[in-house]
Amino acid sequence: MRSAKNIFSRTRIGRVTRAPRRQCANMSPMFAVLARDKESKARRARLTTTHGEIDTPAFMPVGTQGSVKGVSPRELRELNAQIVLGNTYHLFVRPGMDVIKHFGSLHNFMNWDGAILTDSGGYQIFSLAKLRKITQEGVEFQNHIDGAPAFISPEIAMEIQMLLGSDIAMALDECVAYPCEYDYAAQSAEMTTRWAKRCKKAHAVILGEVEGSRPTTSKLSHRDSSTAVRSARNDDALRQLLFGIVQGSTFEDLRKENAQAIVDLDFDGYAIGGVSVGEPEDEMMRAIEWAEPFLPENKPRYAMGLGTPPQLLELIARGMDMFDCVLPTRLARNGTAFTATGTINLKNAEFALETNPIEDDCTCEACREFSRSYIRHLIKAEEILGLRLITLHNLHFYLNLMNQARTEIERRTFDQFRKKFVANYKTRNAVMVQ
Amino acid sequence: MRSAKNIFSRTRIGRVTRAPRRQCANMSPMFAVLARDKESKARRARLTTTHGEIDTPAFMPVGTQGSVKGVSPRELRELNAQIVLGNTYHLFVRPGMDVIKHFGSLHNFMNWDGAILTDSGGYQIFSLAKLRKITQEGVEFQNHIDGAPAFISPEIAMEIQMLLGSDIAMALDECVAYPCEYDYAAQSAEMTTRWAKRCKKAHAVILGEVEGSRPTTSKLSHRDSSTAVRSARNDDALRQLLFGIVQGSTFEDLRKENAQAIVDLDFDGYAIGGVSVGEPEDEMMRAIEWAEPFLPENKPRYAMGLGTPPQLLELIARGMDMFDCVLPTRLARNGTAFTATGTINLKNAEFALETNPIEDDCTCEACREFSRSYIRHLIKAEEILGLRLITLHNLHFYLNLMNQARTEIERRTFDQFRKKFVANYKTRNAVMVQ
Numbered sequence: 114m115r116s117a118k119n120i121f122s123r124t125r126i127g128r129v130t131r132a133p134r135r136q137c138a139n140m141s142p143m144f145a146v147l148a149r150d151k152e153s154k155a156r157r158a159r160l161t162t163t164h165g166e167i168d169t170p171a172f173m174p175v176g177t178q179g180s181v182k183g184v185s186p187r188e189l190r191e192l193n194a195q196i197v198l199g200n201t202y203h204l205f206v207r208p209g210m211d212v213i214k215h216f217g218s219l220h221n222f223m224n225w226d227g228a229i230l231t232d233s234g235g236y237q238i239f240s241l242a243k244l245r246k247i248t249q250e251g252v253e254f255q256n257h258i259d260g261a262p263a264f265i266s267p268e269i270a271m272e273i274q275m276l277l278g279s280d281i282a283m284a285l286d287e288c289v290a291y292p293c294e295y296d297y298a299a300q301s302a303e304m305t306t307r308w309a310k311r312c313k314k315a316h317a318v319i320l321g322e323v324e325g326s327r328p329t330t331s332k333l334s335h336r337d338s339s340t341a342v343r344s345a346r347n348d349d350a351l352r353q354l355l356f357g358i359v360q361g362s363t364f365e366d367l368r369k370e371n372a373q374a375i376v377d378l379d380f381d382g383y384a385i386g387g388v389s390v391g392e393p394e395d396e397m398m399r400a401i402e403w404a405e406p407f408l409p410e411n412k413p414r415y416a417m418g419l420g421t422p423p424q425l426l427e428l429i430a431r432g433m434d435m436f437d438c439v440l441p442t443r444l445a446r447n448g449t450a451f452t453a454t455g456t457i458n459l460k461n462a463e464f465a466l467e468t469n470p471i472e473d474d475c476t477c478e479a480c481r482e483f484s485r486s487y488i489r490h491l492i493k494a495e496e497i498l499g500l501r502l503i504t505l506h507n508l509h510f511y512l513n514l515m516n517q518a519r520t521e522i523e524r525r526t527f528d529q530f531r532k533k534f535v536a537n538y539k540t541r542n543a544v545m546v547q
Numbered sequence: 548m549r550s551a552k553n554i555f556s557r558t559r560i561g562r563v564t565r566a567p568r569r570q571c572a573n574m575s576p577m578f579a580v581l582a583r584d585k586e587s588k589a590r591r592a593r594l595t596t597t598h599g600e601i602d603t604p605a606f607m608p609v610g611t612q613g614s615v616k617g618v619s620p621r622e623l624r625e626l627n628a629q630i631v632l633g634n635t636y637h638l639f640v641r642p643g644m645d646v647i648k649h650f651g652s653l654h655n656f657m658n659w660d661g662a663i664l665t666d667s668g669g670y671q672i673f674s675l676a677k678l679r680k681i682t683q684e685g686v687e688f689q690n691h692i693d694g695a696p697a698f699i700s701p702e703i704a705m706e707i708q709m710l711l712g713s714d715i716a717m718a719l720d721e722c723v724a725y726p727c728e729y730d731y732a733a734q735s736a737e738m739t740t741r742w743a744k745r746c747k748k749a750h751a752v753i754l755g756e757v758e759g760s761r762p763t764t765s766k767l768s769h770r771d772s773s774t775a776v777r778s779a780r781n782d783d784a785l786r787q788l789l790f791g792i793v794q795g796s797t798f799e800d801l802r803k804e805n806a807q808a809i810v811d812l813d814f815d816g817y818a819i820g821g822v823s824v825g826e827p828e829d830e831m832m833r834a835i836e837w838a839e840p841f842l843p844e845n846k847p848r849y850a851m852g853l854g855t856p857p858q859l860l861e862l863i864a865r866g867m868d869m870f871d872c873v874l875p876t877r878l879a880r881n882g883t884a885f886t887a888t889g890t891i892n893l894k895n896a897e898f899a900l901e902t903n904p905i906e907d908d909c910t911c912e913a914c915r916e917f918s919r920s921y922i923r924h925l926i927k928a929e930e931i932l933g934l935r936l937i938t939l940h941n942l943h944f945y946l947n948l949m950n951q952a953r954t955e956i957e958r959r960t961f962d963q964f965r966k967k968f969v970a971n972y973k974t975r976n977a978v979m980v981q
Contacts, residue, residue, distance in 0.1 A: 178924075178930055179923055179924060179925075179928075179930075180928075180930045180931075180932045180933075181920070182930065182931060182932075183932070184932070185912075185935070185936075187912070188915070188917070207924065207927065207928055208899070208920070208924040208927075208928075211900075212686045212899060212900060212920060212924065214902050216902065216918075216920070216921075217919070222918075222920070222921055222924075223921060224916050224921070225916055245880040250663075299715075302664075325970075368977070436795055462793065465642070465646060466645075466646060466649050478619075478621075482620070482621070482658050484650070484654070484656075484659055486642070486646060486649070486650070487613070487650075487656055487658070489642075489659060490612075490641065490642040490646065490656075491612075491613075492616055493641065493642075494612040494613075494614075494637075494641055496612055496613075496614045496616065496617055497614075497616060497617045497931060497934070497935070498614045498616075498617070499614075500931070501619070501935075502619075524705070546856070
């Protein structure tokens with residue numbers, strides 16, 4: 114056994130305190146499509162997880178290090194967020210798996226009783242960590258905080274995400290950069306497929322192990338109660354779901370082949386990765402369009418790391434159900450707020466005397482209570498409340514956009530809604546994605 | 548007229564939208580002492596302002612730039628804060644008086660319907676600004692943000708605070724550094740007295756002017772409604788109160804003479820300034836003890852810029868009613884939390900696996916919902932939620948300490964409570980004041 118793996122091996126599973134449960138045969142479907150748009154591939158569906166139902170199309174606020182930046186779990190609940198994303202790599206590096214294991218799950222640790230999707234950690238290992246060696250076996254790397262060496266493989270990615278106790282785990286993939294040579298993209302997509310297969314197998318093995326183990330009670334009994342309530346409410350006990358990821362860069366044949374190969378492995382849901390890596394928007398849309406027809410209708414589809422508000426509607430029209438993006442939280446910290454007509458930067462002098470809120474008809478806390486002028490002052494004076502308020506508004510904007518999309522799909526008027534929204538949104542290309 | 552004054556003169560009053568009202572003869576007393584401790588000078592009282600009643604002893608969270616750092620007005624209300632402090636100098640520099648005038652008051656601007664005390668701006672002019680020239684007339688200075696020249700005099704300090712619409716304004720004083728030569732301290736205290744007299748006169752003139760003017764309606768009608776409700780509830784209409792400030796450095800005769808001279812001017816309340824400027828704790832206590840006997844029993848007493856939790860109880864025992872201090876918010880940003888046994892720094896490794904909250908019996912949001920381990924992780928990972936949670940806890944700690952003090956005074960058991968608290972508090976000298 115290699116030394117780097119030994120360092121990592123302290124995270125080996127064994128004392129998971131909250132055991133994901135096996136899916137029963139007689140349960141309601143994990144994913145149910147409730148309505149379809151007339152003119153596009155948009156669908157309104159419901160995904161059932163261990164920590165509640167997720168209405169799709171759904172936006173997942175990004176909680177990189179166990180916290181959606183600037184926002185409390187209570188505020189997330191008030192925003193009606195049903196699911197957040199946790200970054201496995203960041204959490205592995207800090208606070209580390211010993212701490213998460215001690216709490217039984219990421220839910221317990223961050224006191225969030227909604228659903229959590231964790232990524233595999235691969236994306237950050239390839240983009241943030243000092244990459245030492247990539248082999249078919251896995252990746253040796255040094256983390257970006259203290260340089261400690263570690264090793265990740267498909268099997269270890271499954272173990273870590275099970276320790277995190279996420280409701281949805283992601284298979285380990287390689288997300289190639291843009292632009293990418295065809296040969297590298299082809300080899301990488303093949304490796305991603307082989308890794309996906311190993312993830313599927315390892316996940317099943319771990320689920321079996323966990324099922325056989327006896328859950329112990331966390332010290333934080335009041336936090337466990339929410340889990341207990343949810344489990345009791347859902348007669349059909351659930352397990353952690355596992356999504357496969359389609360790669361293939363910007364090449365039609367690779368995208369199609371890879372989509373088919375990943376779907377053949379029969380995951381609980383499918384993500385399209387390797388988008389939002391710097392490619393032009395039309396390349397991104399094409400990557401989605403090539404892969405989408407291969408994805409089964411009865412499983413959720415997740416477009417990773419996307420996007421601007423118009424992009425989200427375009428992706429919904431192309432059959433995507435789930436999204437995550439750092440834009441609402443990241444841009445807020447720079448003073449940028451989303452509105453129906455595009456982004457505005459509240460640092461601008463034009464807002465100095467504006468007594469109206471960020472958006473007149475918005476129902477978020479920032480818009481109910483505060484003026485553009487005050488928020489501008491807070492941002493200029495580097496007061497934390499300023500970025501808190503814009504973050505709340507931006508998350509509300511994204512979550513509300515999904516809520517509107519769901520309603521419009523139910524009414525079969527989604528396509529008109531999309532066209533109107535995109536036409537009114539003026540800063541479509543002004544905002545960098547990621 | 549000097550040119551610096553012209554720059555400042557744009558702030559001259561004239562279109563104040565929320566008019567402070569004259570105190571009526573038949574109203575309930577502005578300040579009512581409700582109970583006294585048996586063994587000390589501690590008193591439990593109630594101060595009535597335009598924006599509600601303030602139960603004393605009271606702690607005032609510091610909202611330097613129109614925001615208590617990291618905390619929203621809603622959270623301040625949930626913490627049962629009745630009054631916050633606003634720094635006139637900071638607000639004058641940014642966002643500037645034009646913006647505040649546009650909103651009608653600082654209350655409207657920051658959407659806080661509790662009471663506000665504003666300082667005179669003198670302290671920051673002497674400590675932060677580039678001081679250009681101090682004369683009997685006033686102080687010429689350049690602000691620390693963009694170096695713009697400005698001039699402040701006792702009269703201008705009153706005008707600005709009236710524009711801010713604070714419930715309690717402070718007279719302009721010179722807060723001398725520690726240590727200070729006797730002769731300088733004596734001359735400075737005399738000037739502070741002359742300035743106090745001019746403040747009193749200017750304040751009365753402005754109140755008369757405002758009374759004569761006709762209030763206009765703010766554009767933010769929902770914000771004005773809270774003011775209207777409060778005004779309607781209090782049959783006895785109120786005006787902005789003005790507190791005098793006692794100086795005199797660390798010299799017994801100067802403190803006593805200055806206290807008598809300031810009290811002779813008949814202010815609505817009295818502050819003891821020039822403390823918490825780096826002097827040893829016993830010097831600070833002596834400065835308070837020298838001045839206190841000169842302060843009338845039927846007026847509130849405010850110890851400026853203080854202090855640690857044990858210091859607050861010691862000052863209450865010495866007859867002080869009101870306090871402001873940046874420690875709860877400033878230390879929170881460094882990961883330091885207050886507990887009944889002293890401060891703890893949550894960055895320390897010992898907290899890495901602690902599932903219990905900051906304080907076991909604490910009822911604040913941070914302690915109800917989150918573990919020491921999680922908060923430590925957030926602080927280490929520089930997540931904003933970490934400092935938010937510790938700030939909430941620390942403010943709760945200070946406000947709750949005042950609440951306990953009031954209850955103990957009512958029960959006539961304050962002195963035992965103080966002694967026990969101080970004895971249990973281990974880090975008494977570990978925390979720098981200011």
